[in-house]
Amino acid sequence: MTQSRRNFIKKAAAxxxxxxxxxxxxxxMQDVAKADEGxxxxxxxxxxxxxxCRVELGVKNGKPMxxxxxxxxxxxxxxxxxxxxxxxxxxxxxxxxxxxxYRKSKKDKFKEISxxxxxxxxxxxxxxxxxxGGGNAVAYYGSGQALTEETYFFQKVMxxxxxxxxxxxxxxxxxxxxxxxYLTSFGADEPIGGYSDLxxxxxxxxxxSNTAEAHPVLFRRIMxxxxxxxxxxxxxxxxxxxxQTSRIADMHLQFKPGTDLSLLNGMANVIIExxxxxxxxxxxxxxxxxxxxxxxxxxxxxxxxxxxxxEVAKTCGGSFSAEDVKTVARWFAASRGTVTLWTMGLNQRxxxxxxxxxxxxxxxxxxxxxxDGADSLSLTGQPNACGGVRxxxxxxxxxxxxxxxxxxxxxxxxxxxxxxxxGRIPPKPGLHTMAMFSAVNDAKIRAIWINCTxxxxxxxxxxxxxxxxxxxxxxxxxxxxxxxxxxxKSNLVLPTCFHFEKTGVYGCTERRSQxxxxxxxxPGDAKPEVWIIREWAGRLAExxxxxxxxxxxxxxxxxxxxxxxxxxxxxxYTQKLTAHRDNDLRxxxxxxxxxxxxxVQWPAPTKDFALTGGTVKKFVKGRDPMADTESxxxxxxxxxxxxxxxxxxxxxxxxxxxxxxxxxxEYPFYLSTxxxxxxxxxxxxxxxxxxxxxxxxxxxVEINPKDAQRLGIKPGDMVxxxxxxxxxxxxxxVYEGPVEGMVFAYWHDQHEDRMINKVTKDAIDPGxxxxxxxxxxxxxxxxxxxxxLTPYIV
Amino acid sequence: xxxxxxxxxxxxxxxxxxxxDLGQYQSLEIHGSDNKGNIVAVIESDTSEDMxxxxxxxNKHEDIFNVGMTYLNTEDEAEQMARGERLAKPFGFRKPLxxxxxxxxx
Numbered sequence: 001m002t003q004s005r006r007n008f009i010k011k012a013a014a015x016x017x018x019x020x021x022x023x024x025x026x027x028x029m030q031d032v033a034k035a036d037e038g039x040x041x042x043x044x045x046x047x048x049x050x051x052x053c054r055v056e057l058g059v060k061n062g063k064p065m066x067x068x069x070x071x072x073x074x075x076x077x078x079x080x081x082x083x084x085x086x087x088x089x090x091x092x093x094x095x096x097x098x099x100x101x102y103r104k105s106k107k108d109k110f111k112e113i114s115x116x117x118x119x120x121x122x123x124x125x126x127x128x129x130x131x132x133g134g135g136n137a138v139a140y141y142g143s144g145q146a147l148t149e150e151t152y153f154f155q156k157v158m159x160x161x162x163x164x165x166x167x168x169x170x171x172x173x174x175x176x177x178x179x180x181x182y183l184t185s186f187g188a189d190e191p192i193g194g195y196s197d198l199x200x201x202x203x204x205x206x207x208x209s210n211t212a213e214a215h216p217v218l219f220r221r222i223m224x225x226x227x228x229x230x231x232x233x234x235x236x237x238x239x240x241x242x243x244q245t246s247r248i249a250d251m252h253l254q255f256k257p258g259t260d261l262s263l264l265n266g267m268a269n270v271i272i273e274x275x276x277x278x279x280x281x282x283x284x285x286x287x288x289x290x291x292x293x294x295x296x297x298x299x300x301x302x303x304x305x306x307x308x309x310x311e312v313a314k315t316c317g318g319s320f321s322a323e324d325v326k327t328v329a330r331w332f333a334a335s336r337g338t339v340t341l342w343t344m345g346l347n348q349r350x351x352x353x354x355x356x357x358x359x360x361x362x363x364x365x366x367x368x369x370x371x372d373g374a375d376s377l378s379l380t381g382q383p384n385a386c387g388g389v390r391x392x393x394x395x396x397x398x399x400x401x402x403x404x405x406x407x408x409x410x411x412x413x414x415x416x417x418x419x420x421x422x423g424r425i426p427p428k429p430g431l432h433t434m435a436m437f438s439a440v441n442d443a444k445i446r447a448i449w450i451n452c453t454x455x456x457x458x459x460x461x462x463x464x465x466x467x468x469x470x471x472x473x474x475x476x477x478x479x480x481x482x483x484x485x486x487x488x489k490s491n492l493v494l495p496t497c498f499h500f501e502k503t504g505v506y507g508c509t510e511r512r513s514q515x516x517x518x519x520x521x522x523p524g525d526a527k528p529e530v531w532i533i534r535e536w537a538g539r540l541a542e543x544x545x546x547x548x549x550x551x552x553x554x555x556x557x558x559x560x561x562x563x564x565x566x567x568x569x570x571x572x573y574t575q576k577l578t579a580h581r582d583n584d585l586r587x588x589x590x591x592x593x594x595x596x597x598x599x600v601q602w603p604a605p606t607k608d609f610a611l612t613g614g615t616v617k618k619f620v621k622g623r624d625p626m627a628d629t630e631s632x633x634x635x636x637x638x639x640x641x642x643x644x645x646x647x648x649x650x651x652x653x654x655x656x657x658x659x660x661x662x663x664x665x666e667y668p669f670y671l672s673t674x675x676x677x678x679x680x681x682x683x684x685x686x687x688x689x690x691x692x693x694x695x696x697x698x699x700x701v702e703i704n705p706k707d708a709q710r711l712g713i714k715p716g717d718m719v720x721x722x723x724x725x726x727x728x729x730x731x732x733x734v735y736e737g738p739v740e741g742m743v744f745a746y747w748h749d750q751h752e753d754r755m756i757n758k759v760t761k762d763a764i765d766p767g768x769x770x771x772x773x774x775x776x777x778x779x780x781x782x783x784x785x786x787x788x789l790t791p792y793i794v
Numbered sequence: 795x796x797x798x799x800x801x802x803x804x805x806x807x808x809x810x811x812x813x814x815d816l817g818q819y820q821s822l823e824i825h826g827s828d829n830k831g832n833i834v835a836v837i838e839s840d841t842s843e844d845m846x847x848x849x850x851x852x853n854k855h856e857d858i859f860n861v862g863m864t865y866l867n868t869e870d871e872a873e874q875m876a877r878g879e880r881l882a883k884p885f886g887f888r889k890p891l892x893x894x895x896x897x898x899x900x
Contacts, residue, residue: 013799017800017862021828021832023834024826
């Protein structure tokens with residue numbers, strides 16, 4: 001042992017002992033080498049989940065070395081979760097795609113080709129498909145993980161260039177019902193408040209969310225609030241499953257899957273019966289809606305009256321009492337500030353929009369809105385579902401700036417901003433995700449671009465749609481950083497830059513846009529998506545001899561792809577497309593965003609206002625600049641959202657309705673699917689981080705101990721889950737988690753035996769078109785004792 | 795040359811005396827102490843047996859309750875064992891336990 005190592009060991013020994021007794025030692029750090037010497041820290045957002053944690057990537061000699069949180073950020077205050085802590089390991093991972101790959105038939109092996117050839121092929125195939133079938137024969141399926149600049153630019157080329165509204169994204173699978181709920185209840189998408197309400201709340205109503213595992217850094221804030229004010233703050237958890245989130249709940253209501261609509265109605269009933277509603281707020285700001293009719297308070301009162309606490313307790317399966325329903329309703333209504341948080345449990349449902357409406361109903365009814373500590377806060381799953389897809393025009397029925405495609409005036413505004421001829425954007429919405437992949441099945445779509453997502457695994461009832469993606473008469477191009485199950489079904493695979501290898505903006509759950517600057521070069525020949533789109537569109541314009549396509553990329557020609565190009569795209573989007581819209585982002589220029597530790601909450605029409613952080617509470621005069629400029633009367637709240645002409649909040653009369661497929665004698669169990677803390681989506685990233693794989697190497701099925709005993713299933717046994725659509729074989733985790741009669745599996749696993757979307761059902765919400773991932777019916781059968789399993793990654 | 799980090803817990807009122815008494819041991823380096831009777835020290839000895847003997851001795855001090863080891867590095871010894879220069883003798887200086895008459899596996 002050399003002398004300096006000896007000294008180091010002795011210091012480590014002393015510090016180790018001192019830490020046990022919380023003793024500070026006066027150890028001089030003079031002759032100690034520091035790990036972060038020579039590191040430059042680059043600020044950005046985390047690549048994963050919708051919380052929007054701000055982090056800094058440490059780079060030394062062009063190599064990523066580590067990651068730390070930003071303490072001044074109002075989203076995470078310096079904390080990160082283990083996924084955030086490790087995602088940077090994907091940057092220099094040996095599996096990174098570095099060269100374009102092509103094969104004419106999906107049965108052939110991939111060959112490496114040049115970018116020139118690759119872009120040419122992509123353009124030719126799309127041009128041919130367009131020639132044969134017009135805008136209906138082409139499609140773009142994007143992602144809530146793509147940068148706003150990427151989503152905006154892709155949809156511009158699709159709509160303005162290829163005249164196709166077949167623009168969709170994976171947020172259709174997670175957030176569409178939340179969008180539908182906000183638009184129909186508030187007249188505008190996205191939450192009225194945000195994270196700052198958490199530290200002021202006195203009641204947390206957590207329904208359809210396992211916040212502890214899906215949004216860990218936000219859960220930390222909720223948990224802290226509860227633990228620091230145990231007597232004053234109530235936590236209500238509503239979930240058929242006991243999750244990590246349930247552990248801090250004062251009341252956990254386990255309802256039979258799909259019956260939560262009656263519980264929410266029941267709470268409204270109690271609130272009205274016991275006169276806990278805000279009459280003034282209702283009078284000034286509320287309209288009552290039932291179907292296409294406008295009704296009144298008395299009609300609403302009569303409708304919820306059927307949902308008596310006794311009825312509700314019975315409908316929900318009897319694991320909680322009528323008194324519990326009353327308690328929860330009283331806590332909700334009477335607290336000094338109630339925040340509801342939800343995510344997929346309410347959204348991924350056939351009645352997703354209705355479930356969202358019913359939550360908003362409770363907030364409107366009790367006036368638990370617009371003041372600090374009170375909000376109906378939909379948690380977004382992905383880092384940029386809001387900023388890119390919902391705001392940037394990334395769904396088949398909406399244009400950038402929250403504009404409906406079907407509205408001629410809105411189309412005209414966009415056409416003018418783009419300098420394309422009037423009538424260029426097709427008047428009808430395109431195909432929503434499930435319809436899009438059905439069209440692929442039928443080869444009605446001949447060319448589809450799949451960007452930064454893996455529908456082969458993430459679509460419900462995935463076997464059905466995988467058949468279509470195997471077709472050789474449907475050209476598939478994918479852009480990604482690693483091989484996935486979806487690149488495996490492509491003709492053309494284009495290697496892209498990862499996070500921090502390119503510059504762009506993410507907009508998180510609380511309307512906050514935040515910038516991540518390029519910090520390192522991408523490996524090999526990987527390119528940023530914005531460059532790929534521009535080069536592809538340029539070739540499209542040539543092959544199709546269409547100057548309008550050229551017009552779509554004209555403002556961006558010749559710009560450097562690392563910074564000037566994304567900046568120009570962001571400028572066009574924010575300055576031209578969000579001006580005077582409810583998501584006004586004109587103040588959030590790159591220059592402003594780069595000065596922020598975190599980012600800017602819209603609306604933020606001016607730079608000065610943006611620099612303060614933007615709008616914390618929408619619709620409130622004095623706090624939301626648009627509430628002032630759009631003010632129509634003297635009232636303090638102005639609901640100027642684009643979807644409600646009467647400028648009111650709408651309470652919707654919504655009845656309990658069953659999920660599409662409920663258990664019967666043949667398929668007697670509910671199957672619910674969800675996420676766990678260690679992994680992200682289809683695991684192409686987290687599956688390559690050894691620490692995360694060690695924590696959770698493969699999927700299992702959670703079975704209630706009573707059910708396990710009845711079925712003779714012991715922990716670790718191999719269990720078959722079978723639905724009318726597909727089969728999985730998973731090891732059993734016997735655990736009090738799921739309610740009796742229900743099993744739970746997480747959806748991240750890529751292995752064909754453990755890919756739970758083979759089993760799920762593709763029923764959709766008629767309004768939002770979002771699939772019901774959360775509920776279907778299965779058989780559960782013991783197959784064998786424990787078997788050795790290996791984790792699997794493509 | 796094994797190195798260990800230890801927390802020595804002593805009677806709070808006797809801390810000064812204990813610190814002075816510990817000063818006689820060449821192999822022991824004191825790094826800090828507090829008013830709750832905790833003393834943080836590093837022990838560096840020639841062999842593991844020496845370290846055990848020293849800790850055993852310190853434990854017998856009338857004002858010391860416990861010597862708790864939090865960190866131990868024996869990479870030097872491990873190298874010597876790998877080269878065949880030393881034999882491992884954990885607890886070598888203690889008498890073996892008497893056989894248990896009720897244990898019929900022995």
